[in-house]
Amino acid sequence: MSHSHSYTDLLRLNAWIRKNADTWHFHCATRTVQESKLFPVPAYMVVSYLQAFYRYPPLLRRLAARMSPEAIGDRLRETSTKGSIISLSCVPEFYLAGRQTLIELGLMRATDALDDLVFVQDFAERVNLAYHRNHAHVLPSDCNLRAQLLPERRLQVFEADAIGMRAGDRLHTALKRFMATANQYVLLSHCESRLGIWNHGPYRCRANEEMLVRGFADLGECDLPWLDGIAAEVSHNNLTLPTIVKDTHFHIVDDWASFEATPAFAHDNVVAVGLYTSDFLSEGEIPVAMDNAATLAEFLAHENEILGRATRELWKRMAGWSRDQMIDAGAMVYAAVAKDFFHVAGDYRPDDWFTIDACAQAVKPLLNDEYARDFLAELLGYISLPAQQGSSYNMNKWFDGQGDMWTPVPYAVLDGDEYTSSSGPLRGGWTSLEPKRGPYLTTRGKLDLEAYNAAAAGFTPASCAPRFRYLDDAWVRDHADSALADELYRLDQRGSRHLDGRGAGVTRDELDALRAAGDVAATPPPASSGDIGFLAVHGLAVKKSGSAAEVAALMGADVAAIEQALDAAVAAGHAVAGAGKHVVSPAGRAWLDAAYPVVCAAYRAEPGFAEAYERFEVVNRQLLALMTRWQSRDIGGATVANDHADRAYDARVIDELGALHERAEPILQRFGDFEARLAVYFELLDAAYDRVLDGDGDYMSGVRVPSYHTLWFEMHEDLLRLLGRTREP
Amino acid sequence: MSSHRPARKWARPPQSRTVAFYHRRVAELFAARVAASGKSWAAAVWDGALALTAADYQALEDELLASGLRFQMSAGISLVEAPEKYEQVAAVDDLDDVEPDADGRRLAGHGDNVFHVTADVVGTARFIKSVDVVMDMLTHGVPPDTVAIIDDSGGTLTAPILEGFTAVVCKGGSVRSHLGILTREYQIPCLMNAEVRGLAEGDRVQVEYSVAARPPYEEAGGAGRARVWKLAAEDGA
Numbered sequence A: 001m002s003h004s005h006s007y008t009d010l011l012r013l014n015a016w017i018r019k020n021a022d023t024w025h026f027h028c029a030t031r032t033v034q035e036s037k038l039f040p041v042p043a044y045m046v047v048s049y050l051q052a053f054y055r056y057p058p059l060l061r062r063l064a065a066r067m068s069p070e071a072i073g074d075r076l077r078e079t080s081t082k083g084s085i086i087s088l089s090c091v092p093e094f095y096l097a098g099r100q101t102l103i104e105l106g107l108m109r110a111t112d113a114l115d116d117l118v119f120v121q122d123f124a125e126r127v128n129l130a131y132h133r134n135h136a137h138v139l140p141s142d143c144n145l146r147a148q149l150l151p152e153r154r155l156q157v158f159e160a161d162a163i164g165m166r167a168g169d170r171l172h173t174a175l176k177r178f179m180a181t182a183n184q185y186v187l188l189s190h191c192e193s194r195l196g197i198w199n200h201g202p203y204r205c206r207a208n209e210e211m212l213v214r215g216f217a218d219l220g221e222c223d224l225p226w227l228d229g230i231a232a233e234v235s236h237n238n239l240t241l242p243t244i245v246k247d248t249h250f251h252i253v254d255d256w257a258s259f260e261a262t263p264a265f266a267h268d269n270v271v272a273v274g275l276y277t278s279d280f281l282s283e284g285e286i287p288v289a290m291d292n293a294a295t296l297a298e299f300l301a302h303e304n305e306i307l308g309r310a311t312r313e314l315w316k317r318m319a320g321w322s323r324d325q326m327i328d329a330g331a332m333v334y335a336a337v338a339k340d341f342f343h344v345a346g347d348y349r350p351d352d353w354f355t356i357d358a359c360a361q362a363v364k365p366l367l368n369d370e371y372a373r374d375f376l377a378e379l380l381g382y383i384s385l386p387a388q389q390g391s392s393y394n395m396n397k398w399f400d401g402q403g404d405m406w407t408p409v410p411y412a413v414l415d416g417d418e419y420t421s422s423s424g425p426l427r428g429g430w431t432s433l434e435p436k437r438g439p440y441l442t443t444r445g446k447l448d449l450e451a452y453n454a455a456a457a458g459f460t461p462a463s464c465a466p467r468f469r470y471l472d473d474a475w476v477r478d479h480a481d482s483a484l485a486d487e488l489y490r491l492d493q494r495g496s497r498h499l500d501g502r503g504a505g506v507t508r509d510e511l512d513a514l515r516a517a518g519d520v521a522a523t524p525p526p527a528s529s530g531d532i533g534f535l536a537v538h539g540l541a542v543k544k545s546g547s548a549a550e551v552a553a554l555m556g557a558d559v560a561a562i563e564q565a566l567d568a569a570v571a572a573g574h575a576v577a578g579a580g581k582h583v584v585s586p587a588g589r590a591w592l593d594a595a596y597p598v599v600c601a602a603y604r605a606e607p608g609f610a611e612a613y614e615r616f617e618v619v620n621r622q623l624l625a626l627m628t629r630w631q632s633r634d635i636g637g638a639t640v641a642n643d644h645a646d647r648a649y650d651a652r653v654i655d656e657l658g659a660l661h662e663r664a665e666p667i668l669q670r671f672g673d674f675e676a677r678l679a680v681y682f683e684l685l686d687a688a689y690d691r692v693l694d695g696d697g698d699y700m701s702g703v704r705v706p707s708y709h710t711l712w713f714e715m716h717e718d719l720l721r722l723l724g725r726t727r728e729p
Numbered sequence B: 001m002s003s004h005r006p007a008r009k010w011a012r013p014p015q016s017r018t019v020a021f022y023h024r025r026v027a028e029l030f031a032a033r034v035a036a037s038g039k040s041w042a043a044a045v046w047d048g049a050l051a052l053t054a055a056d057y058q059a060l061e062d063e064l065l066a067s068g069l070r071f072q073m074s075a076g077i078s079l080v081e082a083p084e085k086y087e088q089v090a091a092v093d094d095l096d097d098v099e100p101d102a103d104g105r106r107l108a109g110h111g112d113n114v115f116h117v118t119a120d121v122v123g124t125a126r127f128i129k130s131v132d133v134v135m136d137m138l139t140h141g142v143p144p145d146t147v148a149i150i151d152d153s154g155g156t157l158t159a160p161i162l163e164g165f166t167a168v169v170c171k172g173g174s175v176r177s178h179l180g181i182l183t184r185e186y187q188i189p190c191l192m193n194a195e196v197r198g199l200a201e202g203d204r205v206q207v208e209y210s211v212a213a214r215p216p217y218e219e220a221g222g223a224g225r226a227r228v229w230k231l232a233a234e235d236g237a
Helices: A007-029 A041-064 A069-078 A085-104 A114-131 A152-161 A170-189 A293-319 A323-344 A358-362 A369-382 A411-415 A449-457 A473-479 A483-493 A508-518 A532-543 A548-555 A559-571 A586-599 A607-631 A647-674 A676-693 A708-723 B017-037 B054-066 B076-081 B131-140 B159-164 B178-186
Strands: A197-204 A209-216 A239-246 A249-253 A259-262 A270-273 A440-442 A445-447 A575-578 A581-584 A632-635 A638-641 B106-113 B121-128 B146-150 B167-170 B190-196 B204-207 B226-230
Touching (some): A007 A085, A007 A411, A041 A114, A041 A323, A041 A358, A041 A369, A069 A114, A069 A323, A085 A114, A085 A197, A085 A323, A152 A209, A152 A239, A152 A473, A152 A483, A152 A508, A170 A197, A170 A209, A170 A239, A170 A270, A197 A249, A197 A259, A209 A249, A323 A449, A323 B076, A358 B054, A369 B017, A440 A449, A445 A449, A532 A548, A532 A586, A548 A676, A559 A575, A575 B131, A581 A586, A586 A708, A607 A708, A607 B178, A647 A708, A676 A708, B017 B054, B121 B131, B121 B167, B131 B159, B159 B178, B167 B178
Parallel strands (some): B121 B146, B146 B167, B167 B190
Antiparallel strands (some): A209 A239, A239 A270, A249 A259, A440 A445, B106 B190, B106 B226, B121 B204, B204 B226
16 A cells, blocks of 8 residues: 655656657557568557566566666666667556556556556656666657767767778678668567667768667577577677768657658668677677778678578578467567666566566457457557547647547545555466577677676676766766776777777867778779770670670770779679679669760760661661571471571571671771770671681570670670660560 | 446547457456455455456457457468458458469469470569669579569570579560570570569469460560469468
8 A cells, every 4th residue: 555656756657658658659650550460469569568567567676676777777878788769668658558458448447556657657767867868858759859879988989980881892782781681580589579679869970971870689599588599600699880871861760769861761871880799798889890891791791691591490480389479479579678677687587578477368368360459559549448538628749639548647546546556466477488498698608597697797887887877978078188087988999999098088070080091982983985994894784794804805905904903893892703703783883874974975975876876776676586586486387496407497597697797797887986996896796607607506696605696785785885775675 | 337337538439349349348347346346446456366367358259259250360370270260361462353273373474485395384483673682692592493573674684693593584575585585595484575463572383384485576465475373372381
């Protein structure tokens, strides 16, 4: 019967409840309806709400005896774990959603479990206040959907050490693939929820740049029991990727740690990235493979493979689950948003989070797909349920509706109205899933649970120790010259490539200089169509894939010079090499597309060139028809493969080729008047024709020799590119 | 019904049928149980002995199903495990209007056959739409049984990996296009000028490369085109 809350307490509580109702509605309503063909998502969401309602009060009370919510919020801010923006914002909401569910079902009233409600909401608010202290808004939605979590000391290191890249280069490509794979993997491992993916920021960098700090949590063998074995090869449990993006403004970074940008985020605009890991046992963020662009790209590619493999294995494991197992897994992932508070304190117990409370289990027979979906739609979307409604004068913050998502506490409990204190102590629970058996991947290697808890309980990172804990940016403003400020900054600078030991005095100008030195310079555009760098990439584009010798032959250029130019193209990210062949990369194509209008401006403006091309098109159609006749014959109305047994037939086709070759000559020579190297095609075609005349039919249309057709096709491609035209069907 | 179930001012009934039913019945059941206990609400609300059990909730579902109602499904597993509780809905597939033939195949389209082969090809439809797909297949190899569905008839996009395809269905061009010529040279069965619909990445397909080749000079389209079927999903796949 405890309740000794004051009027002020309840005023603050109800304002906090309404804030949560408003932001939750905004976040739910701006997402598409959560439906999955694999997981029964709405059903597991309802179970998770009830799990949160029954379990958070006893668990958080146990935790509070060891550690304050503020200390936990500070610790989570200094590292990047599952205890991220989205988890922290979900803790109060999930409890409120469980409470509202029971109120709507008639199983409790708004005055019930009053002390639980006050305790859980107070705890959750205080964790969020400490976590978000740098920007001093309790939730990103209070800051117009912006989440500037980190102080300068950390951001300077992130920015200074971020490794430059350019669209299409190796690091850029590896990063793009890794982000795609990691997103896919984490969405799957979190039962199609976003709880393992987070972003915060943006943070202004250079004039046209913003940094978004992105990351993934619980990648390795961790609390999620279903990653045992499957994630054994994963290198780090948590990854942090400070991502610097040009010409993009992140106008939304929300309470669910998701972002939106104007213009839309495009990977091509990423100019630099870093990679770190951290957890409850690390001194802040530890750089990963950040020696240089090559080591980072290599690591991302390596990890990409591992996560891709793990995704495939995990999908197979989950596809074998029963509906009950899927509901348990999803409900546990959701309700476990508070689990990392307990890791910080070294009091993590798997049964708290990875069994389902008996009272939540009982409700499962209600949770068919339709009820769960429609209940959530009414609860979170339409706000149409009875206990959500206000009077007919009421107008909701967002949509003027009569309801608000979460029912407040009636103040009459201050004056004798009946209430209850708590829904009771921690109950037992169970799950139809396999329990956790494997080790826990940490920054100190793989540990068993006992060792992990013991290490966490005995550890406080220096930045959270009494000497530094209260030294925020507001203090730094007035004490930047002090030895203590230098010490504080050096904590984050440990292991930094550029700032190790520098202290608090690093200026914006110095960062600009460091960044400029690290920028990957754009390869200058070619000066002319004879530029060897242009010829190498253009020739490769014409050839599709080929060796330096093949490209050189086609471009009428020196092999050694083309070889050197292709090496440079690979280094610049314009081409990819492998097994003696090269291929133009997406960035290389973009570079070419930008170059053509410049280097080909003269031909494109020249009517004679276009006229020659129109004449070529006529011959081209004849050539294609002729090649088809060479490959197939019409026999008795049926088209059959030409087996070349009929020498007379073949001879007629070869004669036709001779005539066509003669007709083509003046046209092809005309191209040479505009671009001398194009004359090489006639020489090459002449050689192929000679081989055909010598009886080597392969030189007609074979694909394994420089046949007449292949050369013609390549010449056509060359002309199309020079003229900026597309191929006719 | 009972003082333990207060009327709510301003309330309107829930909009959805299952929410309206369950919320009414759960509240009635619990209120009746509290009333029967003789305890005050405060004494009863968290009393484990009075709490509704899984059997109580199951009885409510049975009551609802006995009324003839069947639930709408979202997750595939729900229908698999309890088909008797759910409305039978066809899988999301815009070939639903196409009747399957005796072998369970649905006709997904036609194309002009570039050359005749002795047997039709059965494989996995993979859409080769972007450079990224091609780069990926170049790096990791073309997956086996790939029937490449290609938009572009020039052979440009697929050049580096063309040889790896089991077969090709090209939505553009003609049997005379470069891609037609190249596939003929590689002896990779190919349809050109194909019109296909209702196929998704990874679908199993059968393509009728066994029909006569399209005469190169006949007008494209028309009768005698090779057919593309989407096959029924394989058990256990």
